[in-house]
Amino acid sequence: MNEQRRQILQMLAEGKITADEAERLIDALEREQPESPSGATPRLKPRPKYLRVVVSSEDNFGGDGPGRVNVRVPLQLLRAGVRLTSLIPAQALTQVNAELSKSGVPIDLTQLKPQHIEELIEQLDDVTIDVDQPDAKVQVFCE
Amino acid sequence: MIPQLVTVRRRRRDGRWSRLFVPVLPVLLVLSPLLLLAVLVALVACLVFRVSAVGALRGTGQLLCALPGTRFEIEHGRTAVSVSVR
Numbered sequence: 353m354n355e356q357r358r359q360i361l362q363m364l365a366e367g368k369i370t371a372d373e374a375e376r377l378i379d380a381l382e383r384e385q386p387e388s389p390s391g392a393t394p395r396l397k398p399r400p401k402y403l404r405v406v407v408s409s410e411d412n413f414g415g416d417g418p419g420r421v422n423v424r425v426p427l428q429l430l431r432a433g434v435r436l437t438s439l440i441p442a443q444a445l446t447q448v449n450a451e452l453s454k455s456g457v458p459i460d461l462t463q464l465k466p467q468h469i470e471e472l473i474e475q476l477d478d479v480t481i482d483v484d485q486p487d488a489k490v491q492v493f494c495e
Numbered sequence: 496m497i498p499q500l501v502t503v504r505r506r507r508r509d510g511r512w513s514r515l516f517v518p519v520l521p522v523l524l525v526l527s528p529l530l531l532l533a534v535l536v537a538l539v540a541c542l543v544f545r546v547s548a549v550g551a552l553r554g555t556g557q558l559l560c561a562l563p564g565t566r567f568e569i570e571h572g573r574t575a576v577s578v579s580v581r
Binding site: 401402417418419420421422423424425426428429431432433435436438439440441444 | 544545546547550551554555557558560561562563564565566567568569570571572573
């Protein structure tokens, strides 16, 4: 029994509050601190620190054999890079937008705020991308 | 914490590995006159392009501090290159 519940029952026993009030208080307490079904505190999943990109190719380029690329980038580095993008001047973004439109990619980069990209990186934790082809395999995941 | 050691490893066609260890801080100290010049040029560029110089410095510092743990490995047949930042 936790301390707050004990205090409520103590006040009920002393007649300071009615049974209805005690019930309401205990309900409010349970809403505030939902217990896990097993009664134990839930184990927190460790936050991933790295973004891994693994590319394996069975192609025999120039008779050298298969190729493999393994990249591990700290998520902190992605965050730092995203913060740097906020320094790009507005006129440069306008020029980039115009060039993108000319190339058939109508994306307005001025609408892409750093906090949006940061949120995107925060949610990267659960992302796992697997692309399997007979001669190549691409995996993107966080670890 | 800025990176302390960059390790570049290369596997040749004969399967032999060659390693190059680059201690970052001593190299930065040796290159400090050039770095100072580069920082000055960057500050002038920030003023010309109306970019916050403080923000740029802070951003670059954060980028540098986030580098440890980065690893690139590229294998192609019997040759391979690996760059690791610690």
